[in-house]
Amino acid sequence: LQDLDEKIVLAKETLDNLVWARSQAESHVADAKSLIHPMRSLPYDVLSEIFSHCVPSWAMNERSATSLDLRTAPWTLTRVCFRWRHIALSSPNLWTYIGLDLRS
Numbered sequence: 001l002q003d004l005d006e007k008i009v010l011a012k013e014t015l016d017n018l019v020w021a022r023s024q025a026e027s028h029v030a031d032a033k034s035l036i037h038p039m040r041s042l043p044y045d046v047l048s049e050i051f052s053h054c055v056p057s058w059a060m061n062e063r064s065a066t067s068l069d070l071r072t073a074p075w076t077l078t079r080v081c082f083r084w085r086h087i088a089l090s091s092p093n094l095w096t097y098i099g100l101d102l103r104s
Helices: 002-035 044-054 082-089
Strands: none
Touching: 044 082
């Protein structure tokens, strides 16, 4: 029985090692998939155009508090990744209007 118990312990250790190796492999696959994601291959001008549609129309929305709210575009676009930050900061159409709520 002791011999069987030792084999069981060894089998459990082997299983634990295989489970860990599988989780590592899954992580590597997820990393690789993110590198080839189509969003990474969109040209600068296409992303800039998409970003311009993310910015609220401040002039038309009188109820908006301020364009300086860091929780809204274009501010949020600058915090996704380095490339998006560069594109957002280099797109003047995202920064042409400053809306301030002076009522509060």
